[in-house]
Amino acid sequence: MTDADLRAAVPQVLSALVRRGAEFAAAEDAVQEALVEGLRTWAADPPRDVRAWLVTVAWRRYLDAVRSDVARQRREDIPPPEPVEVPGRDDSLQLYFLCAHPSLTPSSAVALTLRAVGGLTTRQIAEAYLVPEATMAQRISRAKRTISGERLDAPGDVGTVLRTLYLVFNEGYGGDVDLVAEAVRLTRQLHQAYDHPEVAGLMALMLLHAARRPARFSSSGALVPLASQDRSRWDTRLIAEGVSVLQAALAADRLGEYQAQAAIAALHCDAASAAETDWVQVVEWYDELVALTGSPVARLNRAVAVGEADGPLAGLTALADLDPGLPRWAAVAAYLHAAAGDTATAADLYTQAARAATNTAERDHLQREAARLRGATPPGGG
Amino acid sequence: MAKYLMLKHYRGAPAATVDVPFDRWTPAEFGAHVQYMRDFADRLRDSGEFVAEAALAPEGTWVRFDGEGRPPVTDGPFAETKDLIAGWMIIDVDSYDRALELAGELSAAPGEGGKPIGEWLELRPLMSEPPTITE
Secondary structure: OOHHHHHHHHHHHHHHHHHOOOOHHHHHHHHHHHHHHHHHHOOOOOOOOHHHHHHHHHHHHHHHHHHHHHHHOOOOOOOOOOOOOOOOOOOHHHHHHHHOOOOOOHHHHHHHHHHHHOOOOHHHHHHHOOOOHHHHHHHHHHHHHHOOOOOOOOOOOHHHHHHHHHHHHHOOOOOOOOHHHHHHHHHHHHHHHOOOHHHHHHHHHHHHHHOOHHHOEOOOOOEOOHHHOOHHHOOHHHHHHHHHHHHHHHHOOOOOHHHHHHHHHHHHHHOOOOOOOOHHHHHHHHHHHHHHHOOHHHHHHHHHHHHHHHOHHHHHHHHHOOOOOOOOHHHHHHHHHHHOOOHHHHHHHHHHHHHHOOEHHHHHHHHHHHHHHOOOOOOOOO | OEEEEEEEEEEOOOOOOOOOOHHHOOHHHHHHHHHHHHHHHHHHHHHOOEEEEEEOOOOOOEEEOOOOOOOOEEEOOOOOOOOEEEEEEEEEEOOHHHHHHHHHHHHOOEOHHHOEOOOOOEEEEOOEOOOOOOO
């Protein structure tokens, strides 16, 4: 029994309690308590049927909480809910929609999804996002209040579910939880339960980026850009799975932004080196992505791809239409000017880009590039 | 989701809207000011946006390395140092606009005559972790 097996049972247990008539917010608290108790006691004495154990303990906690509420409110005429027969149906899938409900802010949806669907403890979620546990507990309980009027069986919005999972994959600090692995696990679970081309698209996107993680940082912790990565360290098993999930999704002929992004990632994963990448196809996929989203970030990345496909001057022309105030604009301009041989301009732009960086790994990389172009010896190599 | 640092200055910030020094407030005005700051932090705890806060003593020491095997050199405090931080609070919010809204609220803490001070706060983003998806 691994931690992930244990967490996989959580949404089923929660959905069983709600099916028995428990109110969502209180049921979720009870499942969390049962989970924490399980984590504390199982090392010595693991139960044979984890799900049944969790349902029993969570239900008992739920009844205790209801009874003490009732006592507190002196409403003795309201009987606590009696257990009803649990139907075979599993509402785990509906939990994804509820926990990423459009009425929630992105950070609330992330926190609630990680707890109620992911089975993480409040403490783990707090550590993963570097906030105090009390703050995270408040965020989760407010999120539950926000959705308290929503029904678990109402049809949901897959768009906010995908955005929430994307955020878990893309942003966060970690603590003792690997958020990337957690996002992959939750998306895989969703993908298995819900046949939708964009769910598959996000699954493929995650797998294809997770595959490159071992090569993203040097042994000294420096960010290694895609072009310089040691591609022999990419995880070929994840790439194969990502490509196959993507191909099946594209066959449905209902293109969306995650499928387009995954297609770009697949072209990178398919190339033995940056130079051997099919940049013309990469540009075509960016055209699709821009048409689908109109995203300025996609246009910016497209300019890089144009620079590789048609030469740096073409890339600079593509860049000329874009707002220099965009995040990473200066970094892209610096890269294209360097490729075009204008070292001095590129160095200035790298310095400007380093000042605008929003994380230290990127800032350090951009500073190293500036130093390299100025002919200085960069600390730790370029 | 992004973290921001809100910096309060003893010195170095532009003049506040109601620029009356602490020592000319009545005890009741001072009490109301302190209560406002406490309530503000409590509201952020309740909304799940609070990370940390601290107040700093007004006087500190400058320290630097002075060569292997030698004790560090200390100096100061320097009265002429332009910038002097009084305290800070870190928030974790969904957007830059939300951070601005909260900084504006904190800057409205009451001072002399119970009027909002309109103190200038410095809002600085914290560096995040690099995103997993970069292209």
